[in-house]
Amino acid sequence: MELKYGASREKPREDAAMQRFRGHRVGQFIHWGLYALPAGRWEGKDVEFAAEFLPRVAKVPQQRWEALANDFTLADFDAERWADTAVALGARYMTITTKHHDGFCLWPSAHTDFHMGNTPSGRDVLGELVAAYEARGIDVNFYYSVLDWRHPDWRFTLENDADNLAFARYLDFAMKQLEELAERYPSVKGFWFDGTWDESVKANGWWTWEVERMLKERLPGVVVNSRLRADDLGARHVDSNGLLMGDYESGYERRLPEPWDRSVAARDWEACMTIPQASWGYHQGPWAQSTLKHPWDVVDMIAHCTSLGGNFLLNFGPRGDGSMAPAEVEIARTVGEWLAVNGEAIYGCGYAEGWDYPGWGYFTRDSSTGKVFAVVTRAPASGRIRLELPTGLELVGLRLLGSGEYPFKGLADSVFEVELGGASNAGPRVFAVETSALAHPASEKEPNPDV
């Protein structure tokens, strides 16, 4: 059907900026704002819900929430140390909350009074972060919440003309803020939109189309997530013709696609994930701190996303004083040490066509060399993995990344088992799968007899 505000392309972007984003594979998400101060606790009680939702869940009066800005002293905020955490993680890009649902801005915005300029330090947090991350060669993306609980013209639904007038003012305000971000920080590489599920936004697909157009006009190459977009009929992420809007699908939040669902690999996509079970902002309570992910779990998710051609964005919630939470830094370090040895199977890699999901981990394929890797994150109890090669290939050898050892070398059939040896404390093992074309291609795999 004819759409004015639908997808702007039928196929994935192949320009250099998109290829760069695609090749990054691992990103650092950061949720930081006033919510890091109460950190999930209000009036002495733990609120067992995402820390950034505290003002809504604990029904905090607006004035009391705004007063937190006076306590946002940045006493221990150091952009260099944050950027060092991203380097330790092995992240190639970072996405920072410029404004979350509460409306507080991490930059001195000219379009509201609720921003860093009206805090004790007055520091431009975004400016310091962009400088520190880019000095380390790490791209910076901006998260921006269209949903804004504080702005008087925000509307969840549009019931009458007054609502329509107010919301038009709100959309104008948000557009001005986005123009301001593009103007102040022109080296930013992407925008990650959130808070676009309400009826009010879905009824204004034109505005989401305009935002994407404006950003791409001002910042050529910039990458925009599908979550911004609604089409003429209010369809989100994918337009009413079934085409992806924005540059990559961003519906995977605290969940990943089924690892055998190769249809996912047809599009660019990114999954974002918390380190605690369910809080994006720092939550000090045992409800969050007792559920931190294990580094090897994070490695499994990174390989899972890569195997289906997706990026993985791991979230960090710095504390109210600006320091990174030690437990999160430790996880970053362990994952980064693994990537330092095995990143060859992740960075610049994607879906390995023809290599079916093996169950014990994931196959990934280097998008430029075609090299195939076996990432064993779920070693079977038997200590052996069963490898099934695509038809027409035979195995020459399996090279263990890091050590360069060959637990298996020599021609082998298209289906065979490999002894892995005892568990390694260096985390999941990765093998480069070296193959050659079968000299005498056997007939198609014998079909299982109908029994």
Ligand SMILES: Cc1ccc([C@@H]2N[C@@H](C)[C@@H](O)[C@H]2O)cc1
């Ligand atoms: C129901 C719900 C709404 C918004 C969210 C926000 N999206 C994540 C990326 C975080 O920003 C979280 O606050 C999470 C759940």
